[in-house]
Amino acid sequence: MLHLLKKAKIHADRIAIQINGKEFTYGYLDERSDEIASFLLGDESDLNEERIGLLVRPDIHYVVALWGIWKSGAIAVPLSLSAKESELDHYISDSNISLIISSNNCEEQKNIPQKNNIDIQNIENINAAECMSLPTLSNDRKAMIIYTSGTTNKPKGVITTHGNIEAQITALVEAWKWTKDDHVPLILPLHHIHGIINSLCCPLYVGAKVSMLGGFNVDKVCKEISQSDYTVFTAVPTIYFSLIEKLEKTDEAEIFNGFKKLRLMMSGSAALAPEIHKKWEALTGQKILERYGMTEVGMALSNKIDGERRPGAVGEPLPYVEIKLEDENGNEIME
Structure with a gap:
């Protein structure tokens, strides 16, 4: 798994994120992302590169959701908050997204095409009864799909591995x-x-x-x-x-x-x-x-x-x- 995630334990007491006067430690990021990963895993031991969309505002919830997706063994697909319905339809179908994590009361959810029947989980409602044993990830495991701006044609999804990000x-x-x-x-x-x-x-x-x-x-x-x-x-x-x-x-x-x-x-x-x-x-x-x-x-x-x-x-x-x-x-x- 990314050293980025492991290092959170080393810096557990340090302030990682500051937003609107609130401070969150690396320890919080580590624990909360473990909880999200456990929720995503459910009864599975590894999500084996399942594609999960990330339609979350740029706040603390984005960070823990991204880390949680990675820890579960899934691939994160960050989505633009300003994307139109047709654009989201392309991202969802092209990358085969099975679940979207979104901010609570996120107005952008209205642009998610209903025809896709995508499960949407509001990040603040994600809780796990207990934290599970998380999968061990190698550097060659796929971690993220980022879409190009689409200047010449439809945006293309680019896959990056944990090793590439590292x-x-x-x-x-x-x-x-x-x-x-x-x-x-x-x-x-x-x-x-x-x-x-x-x-x-x-x-x-x-x-x-x-x-x-x-x-x-x-x-x-x-x-x-x-x-x-x-x-x-x-x-x-x-x-x-x-x-x-x-x-x-x-x-x-x-x-x-x-x-x-x-x-x-x-x-x-x-x-x-x-x-x-x-x-x-x-x-x-x-x-x-x-x-x-x-x-x-x-x-x-x-x-x-x-x-x-x-x-x-x-x-x-x-x-x-x-x-x-x-x-x-x-x-x-x-x-």
């Missing part, structure tokens, strides 16, 4: 020097790699703290940054554009100081325009680190944390990653 996490932890003293605000959707792996799994792997802000709101983020002890910030270009608009209209020193004290600011999921790089550095003194990954291969390239961060470039291969350059005819480029 490799991505350890590469990023080493490259970006994550430690247990880090604190990151999570403002990204949790149905893509950027949110799931970079913003959630990496900090939890090392015993750090994640504040789940429930999405991006420019005023809320600026207030949080000015008042909290965040050390890492990762976002997409549109978020940086909104933050620049906000900072150019304010003279609140606390906001500027909050951004200036961060040890690392990153951008991904799309190219960051060079002018955004320049404006952000002029406003905060921070050079944004760009990196590159895609659903099909995971995280692959990154500018160096202690090296040059060149606007318009995504750096070099991450630790333990190999790349090959080819021309349009498939010939390897050696220079």
Whole structure:
């Protein structure tokens, strides 16, 4: 099983998740996800890669549901909360989802096609009479199906194994020097790699703290940054554009100081325009680190944390990653 899940026992007393003034320890994540896994297993000893959809808001319930699915031996299929009925119909049928875990009173449930006759379990109602013995999972077991954005055709489901997720996490932890003293605000959707792996799994792997802000709101983020002890910030270009608009209209020193004290600011999921790089550095003194990954291969390239961060470039291969350059005819480029 993922070291991510095992390490929760090591960090049991540390704060893992902070949300709306409430704090949850790693011990809570471990125990609650065991309970969810036991409920999902029922009379089975292993769900053997059954596909379970995850339509849960970005809060503590998402984390324990994801971990519970993994611990049961099932495959997690994170679903977009903004998905339309036709999109959910595609995800459900394409990945053969048998069950969907959803937030209580989740308005998004209305978009789940009734024709699929999918069992829906509200996360807060999931309880197990007793925790069962959980299956032992090898690295080659399938763990997650993430759907592409579907820019060329219908979104495609990409399967990742426990070993693949582990490799991505350890590469990023080493490259970006994550430690247990880090604190990151999570403002990204949790149905893509950027949110799931970079913003959630990496900090939890090392015993750090994640504040789940429930999405991006420019005023809320600026207030949080000015008042909290965040050390890492990762976002997409549109978020940086909104933050620049906000900072150019304010003279609140606390906001500027909050951004200036961060040890690392990153951008991904799309190219960051060079002018955004320049404006952000002029406003905060921070050079944004760009990196590159895609659903099909995971995280692959990154500018160096202690090296040059060149606007318009995504750096070099991450630790333990190999790349090959080819021309349009498939010939390897050696220079």
